[in-house]
Amino acid sequence: MSATRTPALATGPTAPPDDLPRVAAFRQALGVDALVDVHTHFMPERVLTKVWAYFDAAGPLVGRPWPIAYREEEQRRLDILRGYGVSAFTSLLYPHRPGMARWLNDWAADFAARTPDCLHSATFFAEPEAAEDVRRALAQGARVFKCHVQVGGFDPNDPWLDPVWGLLADSGVPVVTHCGSGPAPGAFTGPAPIAALLARHPRLRLVVAHLGMPEYEEFLTLAERHAGVMLDTTMAFTPFVESEAPFPRTALPRLAALGDRILLGTDFPNIPYAYADALTSLEATGLGREWLRAVCRDNGVRVFGL
Known part of the structure; x- marks a missing residue:
């Protein structure tokens, strides 16, 4: 399987009109030459093809039309990110059933080896082999994990995962976790399961994806209570999300106060x-240049020791 062939395409646009000047202007305004994006996806071809087909069909976990803007072959997607000045990014993967995590992790290890600007990413599923899969991925050099509670359909407090969380807490490796109930709720999404998890593993470096959309304020509360909890800005404040799950403007001061723990x-x-x-949607929050610079570069540099 070649990772650089173009996946079979169904419908939807290719990359949007060249917005390189807009991204360059954003970086120039912040006074940074690079961005660190902790929530990007690179996957084996056949997996990505299925993911794109699910979005094309507006599947139950999507719930609305969702055209893929960057429907390009792998090398072109890498070139686009690099052209935007993204100096470090992830290859977040996530299994939707048992037995997938190990071979996804092996693919991600190979991808990281041939893509030096990618933060070596890994994943896990609630299954008996989970702890061994995580040990193996850590030994391979994983620097960030993805946990997708919505797609996986598992409870983060599943007993099979307890040793996993212990390993990750001990290692200090961040875990980007889709645990909010957007864009569609899952059986175990929402702040309550994560609050229970953090009560048992308070040292976890948990990155709540999408700012916890739509339970923004509840996940802000968890970040305020736990020093290891961070949040990423994925899709937040964009018109696409604001039309259905707007971020409460009264919570912006709380987001500002957590400025050292918000990641692009x-x-x-x-x-x-x-x-x-x-990027411009983040700018429109009015939280200011220093906050944006921390979010878009400095925090990622610090968290991953770049």
Whole structure:
């Protein structure tokens, strides 16, 4: 299986009109030469093809039309990110059934080896082999994990995962976790399961994806209570999300106060708008240049020791 062939395509646009000047202007305004994006997706071809087909069909976990803006072959997607000045990014993967995590992790290890600017990513599923899969991925050099409670359909407090969380807490490796109930709720999404998890593993470095959309304020509360909890900005504040799950403007001061624990995320390439729109939507919050610079570069540099 070649990772650089173009996946079979169904419908939807290719990359949006060139927005390189917009991203460059954003970086120039912040006074940074690079961005760190902790929430991007690179996957084996056959997996990505199925993910894109699910979005094309507006599957139950999507719930609305969702055209893929960057429907390109792998090398082109890498070139686009690098052209935007993204100096470090992830290859977040997530299994939807048992038996997938190990071979996804092996693919991600190979991808990281041939893609030096990718933060070596890994994943796990609630299954008997979970702890061994995580030990193996850590030994391979994983620097960030993805836990997708919505797609996986598992309870983060499943007993099979207890040793996993212990390993990750001990290692200090961050876990980007889709645990909010957007865009559609799952059986175990929402703040309550994560609050229970953090009560048992308070040292976890948990990155709540999408700012916890739509339970923004509840996940802000968890971050305020637990020093290891961070949040990523994936899709937040964009018109696409604000139309259905707006971030409460009264909570902006709380987001500002957590400025050292907010990380840039975009969901590239699986977004229905231009990459620059994600950046300008953050700018429109009015939280200021220093907050934006920390979110878009400095915090990622610190968290991952770049």
